[in-house]
Amino acid sequence: MKDLILAQLQQLVEALQAEGVFPADFSPTLQLDNTKDKAHGDLATNLALAGAKAAGQKPRDLANLLVARLQAQPELGKAVSKMEIAGPGFINFFLAQDALSAIVPRILNEGAQFGLGQQGQGQKVQVEFVSANPTGPLHIGHGRGAAIGDCLCRLLEATGWDVTREFYYNDAGAQINNLALSVQARVKGLGPDDPSWPADGYRGAYIQDVAVAYLAKETITADDQQVTGAADPEDLDAIRRFAVAFLRREQDLDLQAFGVQFDRYFLESSLYAEGRVEETVQRLIQQGYTYEEGGALWLRTTDFGDDKDRVMRKTDGGYTYFVPDVAYHLNKWQRGFTKVINEQGADHHSTITRVRAGLQALGENIPQGWPDYVLHQMVTVMRSGEEVKISKRAGSYVTLRDLIDEVGCDATRFFLAARAATSQLTFDIDLARSQSNENPVYYIQYAHARLCSVARQAEDKGYRWSLAEAEPVLETLVSEQEQQLLKWLARFPETLARAATELEPHQMAQYLRDLAAATHSWYNAQQFLVEDAAVRTARLALAAATRQVLAQGLGLLGVSAPEQM
RNA sequence: GCGCCUAUAGCUCAACCGGAUAGAGCAACGGCCUUCUAAGCCGUAGGUUGCAGGUUCGAGUCCUGCUGGGCGCGCCA
Numbered sequence: 203m204k205d206l207i208l209a210q211l212q213q214l215v216e217a218l219q220a221e222g223v224f225p226a227d228f229s230p231t232l233q234l235d236n237t238k239d240k241a242h243g244d245l246a247t248n249l250a251l252a253g254a255k256a257a258g259q260k261p262r263d264l265a266n267l268l269v270a271r272l273q274a275q276p277e278l279g280k281a282v283s284k285m286e287i288a289g290p291g292f293i294n295f296f297l298a299q300d301a302l303s304a305i306v307p308r309i310l311n312e313g314a315q316f317g318l319g320q321q322g323q324g325q326k327v328q329v330e331f332v333s334a335n336p337t338g339p340l341h342i343g344h345g346r347g348a349a350i351g352d353c354l355c356r357l358l359e360a361t362g363w364d365v366t367r368e369f370y371y372n373d374a375g376a377q378i379n380n381l382a383l384s385v386q387a388r389v390k391g392l393g394p395d396d397p398s399w400p401a402d403g404y405r406g407a408y409i410q411d412v413a414v415a416y417l418a419k420e421t422i423t424a425d426d427q428q429v430t431g432a433a434d435p436e437d438l439d440a441i442r443r444f445a446v447a448f449l450r451r452e453q454d455l456d457l458q459a460f461g462v463q464f465d466r467y468f469l470e471s472s473l474y475a476e477g478r479v480e481e482t483v484q485r486l487i488q489q490g491y492t493y494e495e496g497g498a499l500w501l502r503t504t505d506f507g508d509d510k511d512r513v514m515r516k517t518d519g520g521y522t523y524f525v526p527d528v529a530y531h532l533n534k535w536q537r538g539f540t541k542v543i544n545e546q547g548a549d550h551h552s553t554i555t556r557v558r559a560g561l562q563a564l565g566e567n568i569p570q571g572w573p574d575y576v577l578h579q580m581v582t583v584m585r586s587g588e589e590v591k592i593s594k595r596a597g598s599y600v601t602l603r604d605l606i607d608e609v610g611c612d613a614t615r616f617f618l619a620a621r622a623a624t625s626q627l628t629f630d631i632d633l634a635r636s637q638s639n640e641n642p643v644y645y646i647q648y649a650h651a652r653l654c655s656v657a658r659q660a661e662d663k664g665y666r667w668s669l670a671e672a673e674p675v676l677e678t679l680v681s682e683q684e685q686q687l688l689k690w691l692a693r694f695p696e697t698l699a700r701a702a703t704e705l706e707p708h709q710m711a712q713y714l715r716d717l718a719a720a721t722h723s724w725y726n727a728q729q730f731l732v733e734d735a736a737v738r739t740a741r742l743a744l745a746a747a748t749r750q751v752l753a754q755g756l757g758l759l760g761v762s763a764p765e766q767m
Numbered sequence: 768g769c770g771c772c773u774a775u776a777g778c779u780c781a782a783c784c785g786g787a788u789a790g791a792g793c794a795a796c797g798g799c800c801u802u803c804u805a806a807g808c809c810g811u812a813g814g815u816u817g818c819a820g821g822u823u824c825g826a827g828u829c830c831u832g833c834u835g836g837g838c839g840c841g842c843c844a
Contacts, residue, residue: 235783238790248786251824261824289787290824335844372844470844498842509770509840516842523844551771552839579772580837621780624772626837628779633793641806642792648806656803663803700783712781715791726799726808767806 203281203301203692204245208234210278211249214271218257223267228256236693243286243294244302244689250291261291269293302688303676309691309747310669317695317754321703322363328534329355331545332457332464333370336449337381338406340456342581342618342629343547345602349618349760350578351545352462353707356758361702366539367463370530372470373446375523380404381449382442388413389435412448416441424450426467456602460611461760473526473533482529482564483514483521491563506559527553528560535561535568542573543705551577576705578623584630600631609634612761616643619759620711642715646756647764649718649725653749654765656730660742665731672743675736679744683724687748690720694751698758707759714755721748 211232218224230252237246250265257264265287272278272285272293284296309316331351334344355365372378384403392398394405403409415422416431422444429447432440450467457464473479483499486492491502492514499515514525534542546553554575561568583590583600590600605614608631617634620642621627634641660667679688693713701709730741753763 231784233784233786235786237787238782239788242787246787251786254824292787375844377844496842500842513842518842520842522842527844547838548772549838550844553844554771577772577838582837625780626773630779633779644806645792648804652804652807659803696783704783708781709783712791715781719791722807723809725803726805729803731803767804 203297203304204234204696206281207245207247207278207295208232210272210275211247214268215249215253217271223257224253225256228253236689237294242288242292243284243296245295245297246292247295248292250287250293254291262287265291265293299680299685300677302685302692303679303744305688305692306676306679306743306747307669307673309750310743313750314754316751317360317698319361319695319699319702321361321699322358324362324364325541326366326539327358327363327541327543328366328368328537328539329358329543329545330368330370330534332453332462333546334453335372335375335377336446336453337377337404338449339408340453340602341599342583342602342605345460345605345614346578346581346618346627347545347547348457348460348462348602349615350576350623350707353619353710353759354543354545354576354702354705356760357698357702357707357710360698360758363541366465368466368468369464370468370470371450372523374471374474378442378446381409381445382438384409385412385416385445386435386438386441389416389441408449408452412445415448416444422447422451425454425464426450426469456606459606460602460615468530470526470530473529478529478533479521479526482532482560483525485564486514486528486560489563489565501560501563503556503559503563506555506562508555508559512556524553524556524560527557528564531557531561531573532564532566534573535566540572543576544573545576545578548577548579551575574705576623579626581618581627581629584628585632587632600629605629605631605634612647613641613643615760616646616711617641619707622706622708642711643761644767645722646714646718646752647762648767649721650749650752650756650763651765651767652725653721653745653752656745657742657749660731660738663731665738665742667739667742669743672739675740676743678737678740681724681728683720683727684741684744687717687720687724687744690717691747691751694755710755710758714752714759717748717752717755721752 211234215224215228215230219226219228230249232247232249233252234245234247237243250261250268254261254264269285269287281298281301282295283298286294286296288294329351332340332344332348334340355367359365380400380402381404383400387399387403388410394403417433419431419433421428421430424447427447427450429443431444434440486501491505493500493502497517498513500511501514503512504510512524513522515521558570561572562570585600613634617629618627679685697709697713701707728741730738730745732738756763
C-alpha cells in the first residue's frame with residue numbers, strides 16, 4: 203500500500219523533472235509518514251514542502267499540482283479514497299477501506315513469512331555479544347547485552363541476513379589468573395577474610411562452589427569444552443582450566459535459561475596458539491605504524507583519530523589486550539564477514555577507536571567504519587529501595603539467573619530489550635517482582651491469549667471459516683477499532699525493517715505495545731462470536747491475523763506467546 | 768581537563784534519516800464485568816522537551832555555548 207503510493211510519487215517526480223517543473227538534479231528522499239492524527243488521513247507526504255524551493259513555487263501551489271497529477275492515476279484511485287492538502291502544504295492520503303482490509307488475507311496467506319524482508323540478501327553477518335570473561339556468573343549488564351544482541355540477531359535473520367552469533371572471551375589473562383588463585387585459596391581452605399587471601403582475589407561465594415567441585419574431581423561440560431577436576435591444590439594450571447570450564451558452564455546455563463544460543467565461542471588464547479597475534483603484530487610493524495619507546499612497542503593510533511598512541515607490547519614482553527582484539531577482528535574479516543556488529547556495554551566504548559585504528563593500520567582495505575557497534579548504557583539495579591553496586595570482586599551483584607528466577611525470562615528479556623540501548627536503565631527488582639502483573643510484556647501476551655481463546659470458542663461452537671469465505675466479507679470491518687487495528691497490522695513489515703536497519707530492537711517492543719493496545723480496544727468494543735456469519739467470519743479472520751502478527755513480533759524479541767494466561 | 772552517551776508528565780520510557788495539537792505505561796481521579804479472559808477497556812488531570820542563542824517554511828530532533836547525570840581517559844580487560 204505504502205509501496206504503491208511511494209512508487210507513484212517517484213514516477214511523478216521523474217515526470218515533473220522531464221517537464222522542467224523540478225530541476226534535473228532534484229532527488230528528494232521521498233517521505234511518506236504514518237500520521238499521528240487521524241484527521242490527517244492515514245499517510246502524509248511533505249514532498250510539496252521539500253520541493254517548493256526547487257520548483258520555485260509556494261508549497262500549497264505545488265501541492266495542488268501534485269494532487270491533480272496523482273488523481274489522474276487510476277491505480278492510486280483504488281487504494282486512496284481521498285487526498286487533501288493541509289497545513290503548510292502536506293498531502294494527506296486517506297486509504298480506501300478495502301485497501302486497508304487487504305492486509306488480512308496477505309498476513310494469513312504468507313503465514314510466518316509475513317513481514318520478512320530481504321535487505322540482507324543472504325549475506326553473512328556476525329554479531330558478537332555478551333563476551334563475558336569466565337570469572338563469575340553473568341550479571342544484569344550482561345543480561346541487557348544478551349537481550350539486545352539476541353534480538354538484533356532475530357531481526358537480522360528476519361530481514362534476510364545469514365547470522366552468526368559469537369561469544370568471545372579471555373581465558374588466559376591476569377583476571378583469569380586472579381580467578382585461579384582465588385579458587386586455589388578456597389581449595390586450601392582459606393576464606394576471603396583470611397590474611398593470606400589473594401590481594402585481587404574474587405570473593406564471591408561461587409568460588410567455593412568451584413573449589414568443592416574441583417576437589418570432587420567433577421567433570422564439567424560447557425558448550426565449548428569439557429574438563430575434569432584434578433583435585434591437586436598445587437596445580438594452578440589445572441585449577442585455572444577447571445575454573446574457566448566451571449564458570450563457562452554456569453554462564454551457558456544462564457544463557458540457555460534466557461533463550462540465547464551461540465553458534466561459536468571464541469577463545470582469546472586460540473589467537474595466540476594459532477600465531478594470529480604475532481602475525482598481526484608483524485603486519486603492523488611492516489606497515490610502519492609502530493615504534494619503540496621506553497622499552498615498549500607502540501602503535502601510532504593517533505594517525506587514525508585516537509587521542510593518544512597505544513602500547514602494543516609491554517615492557518614485560520606481553521601484549522596489551524587490544525592486540526588480540528585487533529587480531530580477532532582481522533580474523534572476522536578474513537572469515538568473510540563484511541558486516542560485523544559488536545554489542546557491548548558503553549564502558550568499553552574506548553576500544554572502538556583503538557580496534558578500528560588497528561584494522562586501518564593493517565592496510566587490508568577494511569572499511570573505516572567497520573565493524574558496527576551497538577553500545578548499551580549501564581544498568582542500575584534497585585533492590586529494597588537501594589542501589590545495588592555491581593562488583594565482581596566483592597561478590598555482591600545481581601545475577602542474570604536471579605532475575606530469571608525472580609522476574610521470569612519473558613519479562614526480563616522484554617524489560618531489557620524494550621528500551622533504547624543509548625538510554626540508561628533502572629531495573630527495580632522489587633517493582634518487577636511485586637507488580638509483575640502490570641509488566642508490559644503481560645499486556646502483549648494477554649492480547650495474544652485472548653485471541654487464542656476466541657478462536658478456541660469459535661471452534662467449540664462450530665463457527666468454522668476459511669480464508670476464501672473471509673475475503674469477500676472483510677469489507678464489514680468498518681468500526682473505528684477495526685480500522686485502527688488494520689493500520690497497525692500493515693505497519694509490521696516496515697517496523698521490522700526499520701528496527702533491523704537501525705539496529706534498534708526496542709522499536710519492535712514499542713510497536714507490539716501499540717498493536718496490543720489496538721487489539722484490546724477492539725476486543726472490548728465488539729463481540730466476535732455474533733450471529734451474522736459474514737461479520738463473524740470477517741472478525742475471526744482479523745483476530746487470526748492479529749494473533750499471528752503478535753506471535754511473530756514476540757518471537758522476534760525472544761518472548762513466548764502463550765495461548766492462555 | 769579531554770572524549771562518548773544522556774537530560775521529555777510525579778516515576779519509568781517513546782516520539783519513524785527535521786513535520787501538523789510531543790505520546791504510552793505506572794502512580795492519581797471518575798466510570799465499565801448476568802455477554803468471547805477486567806493481567807482489559809473508556810474518560811479526566813498531568814509539559815516553557817535542563818538553560819540561552821542560532822540555522823529554516825517548520826526544531827524534542829541539527830549547530831554553538833552553558834548547567835546537571837552516566838561511562839571512559841592503564842604498559843587492566
